[in-house]
Amino acid sequence: DADVTQTPRNRITKTGKRIMLECSQTKGHDRMYWYRQDPGLGLRLIYYSFDVKDINKGEISDGYSVSRQAQAKFSLSLESAIPNQTALYFCATSDGYANYGYTFGSGTRLTVV
């Protein structure tokens, strides 16, 4: 099994729908992150969490929310999906500051039509 598992791998949804992307990890890391990847823009941080009770907004949090259900689980929700949220979403974990490097999931490709 992968260290960081994201579900679903692919999803097509309609504008205005609520959708949840899930991430679970077996690394035992405290820190978890959600990134969004767009062509030509690299990865941008949406939300991050240092533990179950410590959740913080990243660079582009508008239109997104998160839930840290347990140390190993961190989900991302789009409350009302819009087409410009079409992107590749990555969950990542680390056992220290960002300086130590991340372990990434395989990504969720989301298309909003």
Next chain:
Amino acid sequence: AQSVTQPDIHITVSEGASLELRCNYSYGATPYLFWYVQSPGQGLQLLLKYFSGDTLVQGIKGFEAEFKRSQSSFNLRKPSVHWSDAAEYFCAVGADRVDMRFGAGTRLTVKP
């Protein structure tokens, strides 16, 4: 805030040829620098990282990178490229407790 620039969007090299991918960063102090590789349909995998010390760092899959403070650069190199190296490569800089900034990526195509 720190930033990362990867000047080359797409590079094509022949198999067996050498490779250099460029990365320039902006940060006030000595940054923590990373190179990640993303194969099609996969997440990002850490190739190597620089924290301090020797400015030439070795990574996995035969890659190395050199930190040049005077040029604010952290270029990735490989002496002989294999077809399996075709992927997208991301440079990243991490300086704060959480703020890791990624470059836009360089897509590598390997010609037979």
